[in-house]
Amino acid sequence: MxxxxxxxxxxxxxxxxxxxxxxxxxxxxxxxxxxxxxxxxxxxxxxxxxxxxxxxxxxxxxVLGKYDLLSDELLRRLRERPLGEPLWTSLRRMFDGVVAYFADNAHASRAAAMERVVTSTPALHAAYLHRVSRMQAEVAALACARAKSADDVGPVAVVGAAFACLAAARAAQASTGRSIELLLDEAMDAVAGLRRERRAPQGHHER
Amino acid sequence: MxxxxxxxxxxxxxxxxxxxxxxxxxxxxxxxxxxxxxxxxxxxxxxxxxxxxxxxxxxxxxVLGKYDLLSDELLRRLRERPLGEPLWTSLRRMFDGVVAYFADNAHASRAAAMERVVTSTPALHAAYLHRVSRMQAEVAALACARAKSADDVGPVAVVGAAFACLAAARAAQASTGRSIELLLDEAMDAVAGLRRERRAPQGHHER
DNA sequence: GACTAAAATGTCACTCAATGACAGATGCGG
DNA sequence: CCGCATCTGTCATTGAGTGACATTTTAGTC
Structure with a gap:
């Protein structure tokens, strides 16, 4: 030994x-x-x-084994971001590695077929989502630690939103063929640009 | 017949x-x-x-059969929102039914045990996420139709972000016991309140 | 190079989810 | 009461996954 x-x-x-x-x-x-x-x-x-x-x-x-490595990479990248940086920006930078990976056409074409298999096979797609969910939870935990807000929904929701942007960008890349980098920026800008009207005055319980 | x-x-x-x-x-x-x-x-x-x-x-x-009904309810609620309303607000209102459902303690305590079973059983949790994902896709399709932007990442990402907020709120409710209504508002405000720094000047391909 | 202990492999038997086929039971409409 | 559709049980089968045991490889030591 x-x-x-x-x-x-x-x-x-x-x-x-x-x-x-x-x-x-x-x-x-x-x-x-x-x-x-x-x-x-x-x-x-x-x-x-x-x-x-x-x-x-x-x-x-x-099929999905390779995604286990991704988690570590994301956490490492996020940890490397300066503390003062806005979380949304840090999350965007965290995805740089993934974006570069999927921007590489040599890889994209090879993996594209496998991606199709995953998304078209319910059992496989479910397992894929489960892995992403676990990854997301780890990143959220780190984000909470950074924000020094232990049990706050804010960071968790923001991290979830960032992952949703990545998923949307990947899907759009697959269907339109546009650059994932631009798509992700577009998606994250769309979410960061949201403005919400004031809440309805009183309770609105129905049904 | x-x-x-x-x-x-x-x-x-x-x-x-x-x-x-x-x-x-x-x-x-x-x-x-x-x-x-x-x-x-x-x-x-x-x-x-x-x-x-x-x-x-x-x-x-x-375990998961009941979630099939949820999809229709969400779509119906979203369709009922006025066209001029900001998407983020419409999505928040779309969740009103779900929120009311989970705010009801009589139900919550009954379902809470089952929820724990779902989240603690990988296979079940994966299947759950798959259903949510399908629901999200339907809502996103409707949102895209509303925005008259056929293959735009924006609405898809925003809808994904909204679902991420709901998931975060539900998780926080389960762990802290706080009101899901407040938690969801908090989560959605956190995401809508995001501001992003200008993008890095030039390309940043690494790895 | 032979020896030994660990690791890898094959085989067999088994559980459990899921499906197809067929036969019998049950219940509704006339 | 009868005929027909539907429901149900039984049996056999597939495919993923696991445990146990025997056998073979292989690495490290003398």
Missing amino acids: EDRQNSLRQRSRRAVQAELVELAQGLFVERGYESTTVDDIAAAAGMSKRTVFRYFATKEEL | EDRQNSLRQRSRRAVQAELVELAQGLFVERGYESTTVDDIAAAAGMSKRTVFRYFATKEEL
Whole structure:
């Protein structure tokens, strides 16, 4: 039990994982997520189903596993922002990495097919949203800590709004092909530009 | 094939569905969602597993089925808002029904346990988010139609931000016990009160 | 290079959600 | 009372995921 990390075994494990992801996603894009069984994947990889499940706890992880890294990156970027900066600006800068990632066409075209599989497969899309939700919660916790407002809805809502802007921008990029950077700026400007009328004078309970 | 709707059969079907929901949710709260099998529910209801699946397509629907009605209500409320009203205000008013629902303590205490089950069960929470996401998309489509801006990110982002506020308010209500009405106003004011610094002068691609 | 302990793999059996097919029961309209 | 649609139970099957156990690989040591 010496090296612990990056032993030869660890590296080969990573290699097998990467290979499985590549292989599985190819099959998913080709024949669809639901109609590709884990047995199919295992057969294609020349291993037993049980072994596939030793590399990935669930079938979904073959698709969504990569998003686990994203969380750390977002938190790191947000932590790097100066304390005095408005939260909305910090959040926009936090997304710079993601934006650059999706702005890269070489990647975009490769991942686009997989994105389509995700959004068109209810179970997969649900799991995706769950991961985003967890990420969002972590970012919100950090934002609350920054604002020194422990249990305040404000930061949580603002972080949620920022993620909603990112989602809207990604969707618009997928459908219109416009630049995600511009779309995100547009979306975040639209939200930051909101003005609300005064609240209705008295209670308005209905139904 | 006369009445079609509300025939005796339809009503009895609804009754059985309601009974199953009640029964199942009781078991879920008591023993947890994952450790309650559909067989358990069927046995408790005195019917076969197969029959349960004739009333509910999936186990999740026993918990999340009610949210399907919510979508129509939101759309109806939004449609009732005057065209000249700012979108953010219309969205706040759109939530009035939901707010009233969750402000009712009699309901809140009954549903609170179930809410906890949902948020603490990954699979359920994911399915919940998926439904909310679909609802949000419908509302966004309506908002875009109102704004006469077909494929604009703005309305989509704003609607997403509004839903994020609702989610934040609900979460805060669950943890702090404060009034959801005030919390939602606070959250939506926080988002509407955002001001953003001018964008960074030139491109900022990294990584 | 042989030895040993750990890790990886395959096989088998199992649970549980979900679906299709078929047969029998139930209940409504005439 | 009969005929027909609907409801229901039973059985078989698929597919994800898990536990247990035996076997094979492989890394590190002498």
